[in-house]
Amino acid sequence: AQKITQTQPGMFVQEKEAVTLDCTYDTSDPSYGLFWYKQPSSGEMIFLIYQGSYDQQNATEGRYSLNFQKARKSANLVISASQLGDSAMYFCAMREGVSGGYNKLIFGAGTRLAVHP
Amino acid sequence: DADVTQTPRNRITKTGKRIMLECSQTKGHDRMYWYRQDPGLGLRLIYYSFDVKDINKGEISDGYSVSRQAQAKFSLSLESAIPNQTALYFCATSDPNRGPNTGELFFGEGSRLTVL
Numbered sequence: 479a480q481k482i483t484q485t486q487p488g489m490f491v492q493e494k495e496a497v498t499l500d501c502t503y504d505t506s507d508p509s510y511g512l513f514w515y516k517q518p519s520s521g522e523m524i525f526l527i528y529q530g531s532y533d534q535q536n537a538t539e540g541r542y543s544l545n546f547q548k549a550r551k552s553a554n555l556v557i558s559a560s561q562l563g564d565s566a567m568y569f570c571a572m573r574e575g576v577s578g579g580y581n582k583l584i585f586g587a588g589t590r591l592a593v594h595p
Numbered sequence: 596d597a598d599v600t601q602t603p604r605n606r607i608t609k610t611g612k613r614i615m616l617e618c619s620q621t622k623g624h625d626r627m628y629w630y631r632q633d634p635g636l637g638l639r640l641i642y643y644s645f646d647v648k649d650i651n652k653g654e655i656s657d658g659y660s661v662s663r664q665a666q667a668k669f670s671l672s673l674e675s676a677i678p679n680q681t682a683l684y685f686c687a688t689s690d691p692n693r694g695p696n697t698g699e700l701f702f703g704e705g706s707r708l709t710v711l
Contacts, residue, residue, distance in 0.1 A: 487635075511698055523685065523702035530697075569637060573698045581626060581689045581698035582653070585637035 481505065482572050482586035490592040491560045498545070499555040499589045501570030511573040512553040513583060514544065518566040526568075529553060557591075565593045598622045601686050601703035608676050609711050616671045616706045618686030626691070627669040628700065629653075629661060632683040641684075644669055676710040683707050 483502045491497040503512065514526040529537045529544045537544040545554040557564055567590050571583040599620045608614050618627065625646050630638040630653075640653030642661040650661060658680060662670045673680055684707075687700040 482637075484637075513699065521683065521705045521707075523687075523700075523705075525699050525701075528697055528699060571638075581691060581700070582628070582640055582643060583638075583698070583700055585630075585639070587635055587637045 481574075481584045482570055484570055484586035484589050486589045487587070488590045488592070490594055491557075493562060493593055493595050494559055496556060496558045497560055497591065499557070499568050499570075499591065501553045501555065501586060503551050503553060503570075503572050505551075505572065505574050507574045509575055512544070512546070513571040513573070514542070514553075514555045515569045515571065516564075516566045517569065517588075518563075523569075527555070560593045562593050562595060565591060567591075599686055599688055599701055599703040601684075601706045603706060604704065605707045607709045607711065610677055612676050612710075614673045614676050614708065616684055616686075616708070618669045618671070618703055620667050620669075620686075620688050620701075620703075622688050622690070622701060623666075624688035624690045624701070625666065626689045627663065628687040628689070629659075629669070629671045630685045630687060631655070631680075632685065632705075638685065641671065673708075673710075676708075678710045681708060681710045 510531045512529045516524045527539045527542045529546045541558045543556045567588045569588045570586040602617045628643040629641040632638045644663045647663045660672045686703040
């Protein structure tokens with residue numbers, strides 16, 4: 479079974495608008511972490527934001543926020559005020575178990591975001 | 596200079612050839628990983644290592660081997676490359692002591708391998 483599901487292969491948004499990239503996950507471990515990475519066309523993987531399963535508040539990092547709905551097992555990435563430089567592939571990933579172990583991350587298939595001027 | 600360095604960055608090889616992808620890091624992290632990326636499949640874990648004496652298979656280890664020569668070096672080998680190993684390969688490191696309950700991966704720039 480898919481552990482991380484990103485149902486949107488591609489999305490587009492107008493510059494300066496907000497966009498939500500969906501991510502659902504599946505785990506029976508009460509301790510886990512959720513990550514979003516950005517991969518621009520140059521290929522590198524850029525860490526954006528992290529949410530721990532016990533965190534009470536949704537994570538935010540600048541224009542990025544993570545809409546964490548634990549009961550629904552969803553961890554959607556919200557990008558506010560989109561910029562042309564946000565055009566990239568975005569990956570959701572999950573670490574099962576507490577940090578301190580192998581920290582293996584399981585990745586979704588990704589969503590390609592295109593920001594239009 | 597990048598904290599996690601992969602060589603080569605691009606490689607074209609032929610079916611049946613042996614190829615090694617090398618990874619070195621200056622972050623001082625114990626944990627190192629090899630992932631491959633394929634379109635529509637995201638990143639999948641090939642091998643991971645806790646330290647120089649610890650090597651573990653990931654989700655898709657068949658056809659690959661690794662060597663952890665030192666804390667800072669982790670190499671991935673394809674003993675006899677085949678076309679469906681054409682992919683973008685990433686080395687990554689992590690530090691479990693980085694913040695509470697994180698486990699963020701730090702990636703190299705990727706090695707694009709084409710097997711003809």
